[in-house]
Amino acid sequence: MNEVVKYEQDELGVVTLTLNHPETRNALTGTGITEGILAACDRIEHDPTVRAVIITATGTVFSSGGKIDEMKRQIGDGFSSAVLRQEYRHGIQRLPLAVHQIEVPVIAAVNGPAVGAGCDLACMCDVRVASDKATFAESFVKVGIVPGDGGAWFLPRVIGMARAAEMSFTGEPIDAQTALDWGMVSRVVAPEDLLVTAQTLARKMAVNSPHAVRMTKRLLREGQTSSLANLLELSAAYQAIVHKTEEHAAIVNDFMAKKAARQADRK
Missing domain, CATH: 3.90.226.10 (2-enoyl-CoA Hydratase; Chain A, domain 1)
Structure with missing residues (x-):
């Protein structure tokens, strides 16, 4: 069957x-x-x-x-x-x-x-x-x-x-x-x-950060019923969490490395 x-x-x-x-x-x-x-x-x-x-x-x-x-x-x-x-x-x-x-x-x-x-x-x-x-x-x-x-x-x-x-x-x-x-x-x-x-x-x-995607979905859900003040509090808490994830660090470090390479090429 x-x-x-x-x-x-x-x-x-x-x-x-x-x-x-x-x-x-x-x-x-x-x-x-x-x-x-x-x-x-x-x-x-x-x-x-x-x-x-x-x-x-x-x-x-x-x-x-x-x-x-x-x-x-x-x-x-x-x-x-x-x-x-x-x-x-x-x-x-x-x-x-x-x-x-x-x-x-x-x-x-x-x-x-x-x-x-x-x-x-x-x-x-x-x-x-x-x-x-x-x-x-x-x-x-x-x-x-x-x-x-x-x-x-x-x-x-x-x-x-x-x-x-x-x-x-x-x-x-x-x-x-x-x-x-x-x-x-x-x-x-x-x-x-x-x-x-x-x-x-x-x-x-x-392909995006799984932590950021999951928390973004939760914020969208909460935004349907929450006050702005409460949603901002939750957003701050989630932001503090994702700022410390490996995915975020890798993206920022990659961006800074590429920026440094571009600056070096201009010299």
Whole structure:
């Protein structure tokens, strides 16, 4: 049986997670994909050699979100509201917490439709690049439910409240070009160029100081909810740490050596 989430790491420490359940269009529930991503997040967090992560998918769909068969099960006898609440808390709601807490940059390479929780998974990532075949739909209202996986927290932070409200209240999809115009994705490329584009971007991140990149990501995260004064305090503490890293010393010493060589050449 094929892995439902493939885990691959290259020589620069870029991990690619590939959702691999095309028969359900990579549904996050009822397939093992959520559990696979959670296991991968735990592995990444315990592996200091990881420098960046790409999340993508096989087939023509990034993720169809929640599996309708699972929704049918949940409305059946034996599933009270109290039981369902706990199922969400201990199920798919672990996903946004795990992805959001990854210390290294996470790039979503969206190859096709990202629907419902699939759209939210893309928004959990730091950066999104899309195939021109991609679409995005915060479509929970279309099946009479709400975004139970944190989409109401992520989506407004990605595209702003008014556009998030439009997507959430209508449930209608937007195409890749609209997603680019709205700032949901940073690049739109041909399908055959998607993974190469994401890998190139990830490697540009991976070659930088891992300490500086991880702390920069944390500062960006804290800046979403922190006051300026508190963020400056944290920035000062992080800056004091990275000033003492080997990577920073090597860069400064190399710069000074080249500067001295240029000055010597002028004499």
